[in-house]
Amino acid sequence: MLTLFSPAKINLFLKVISKRPDGYHDLASVFQTISLADQITIEQAEKNSLTSSDPKLRCDHTNLIIQALELFQKKTGSKNFFKIHLIKKIPIEAGLGGGSSNAATALWGCNHLTHSNIPLKDLQEWGAEIGSDVPFFFSQGTAFCTGRGEKVFNLPNSSAQSLWVVKPPEKLSTAKVFRNFNFDNAGIHNSPEVDLVKFCSEASPHFNDLELTAFSLEPSLKKLKDLLVDSGFKTVLMTGSGSAFFCLGNGVFPPDLNASIYPVHYLNRSITHWYQT
Numbered sequence: 386m387l388t389l390f391s392p393a394k395i396n397l398f399l400k401v402i403s404k405r406p407d408g409y410h411d412l413a414s415v416f417q418t419i420s421l422a423d424q425i426t427i428e429q430a431e432k433n434s435l436t437s438s439d440p441k442l443r444c445d446h447t448n449l450i451i452q453a454l455e456l457f458q459k460k461t462g463s464k465n466f467f468k469i470h471l472i473k474k475i476p477i478e479a480g481l482g483g484g485s486s487n488a489a490t491a492l493w494g495c496n497h498l499t500h501s502n503i504p505l506k507d508l509q510e511w512g513a514e515i516g517s518d519v520p521f522f523f524s525q526g527t528a529f530c531t532g533r534g535e536k537v538f539n540l541p542n543s544s545a546q547s548l549w550v551v552k553p554p555e556k557l558s559t560a561k562v563f564r565n566f567n568f569d570n571a572g573i574h575n576s577p578e579v580d581l582v583k584f585c586s587e588a589s590p591h592f593n594d595l596e597l598t599a600f601s602l603e604p605s606l607k608k609l610k611d612l613l614v615d616s617g618f619k620t621v622l623m624t625g626s627g628s629a630f631f632c633l634g635n636g637v638f639p640p641d642l643n644a645s646i647y648p649v650h651y652l653n654r655s656i657t658h659w660y661q662t
């Protein structure tokens with residue numbers, strides 16, 4: 386039996402480049418794993434099964450963990466089955482990549498438990514079949530991602546950074562946010578590489594092209610951002626397609642804030658081990 390840590394991610398910047406003929410959007414984004422995480426216990430079993438600490442979470446084929454188990458069986462042609470228990474802590478429909486992280490963690494667990502020795506590069510490529518964000522989690526936790534998010538270029542691990550994740554009650558569907566994205570709301574169009582160089586060289590480089598779309602779908606999110614900025618945080622930015630924000634710098638949260646607040650830090654993994662506390 387293996388117990389694995391399945392971390393959330395934030396997007397330190399996110400640029401939407403163009404809409405593709407397949408309906409997806411080409412992006413340029415720096416992803417960073419953080420210490421807010423689910424826990425996955427995985428063991429071999431007679432058939433695939435998934436249980437969760439959150440009774441509201443669907444544990445059927447719609448869950449990316451079940452899709453990851455089936456993908457591993459299909460790709461390896463193995464007759465191994467797995468029993469997984471998920472302790473859910475990462476808020477869902479928040480832009481924190483929880484489902485994608487769970488899928489990547491399950492693939493890593495299947496590989497490890499069955500001693501299959503599938504190279505990580507292959508697991509990463511397979512993961513793209515489940516979701517655009519899955520391949521990122523096979524990096525060491527800091528990466529520049531392009532394409533629909535599945536082209537992952539490892540960056541040096543970030544230096545330690547404490548921050549807060551703020552999750553309001555509103556949920557946002559990724560598909561809905563992208564569907565409503567308007568290029569008039571995007572920043573200046575640069576090539577992905579230019580965006581990365583600018584991000585690395587500027588003093589205040591955080592931005593997310595999806596914020597304005599999220600604010601038009603859920604105006605209360607704009608009010609929350611304004612409130613957090615007024616509370617003294619240097620950077621307040623929505624992550625992914627929302628609805629969660631991350632806050633950097635020294636602010637003081639208003640006592641009556643209608644949101645969950647998670648104190649977290651950047652987290653990276655060593656090249657040989659999965660993410661750990």
Ligand code: C5P
Binds near residue numbers: 408517532559563564
């Ligand atoms: O890849 P994933 O299943 O996570 O994407 C969910 C939805 O978000 C897609 O069906 C697509 O509508 C949208 N999306 C997009 N461009 C991306 C990633 C996701 O339009 N780069």
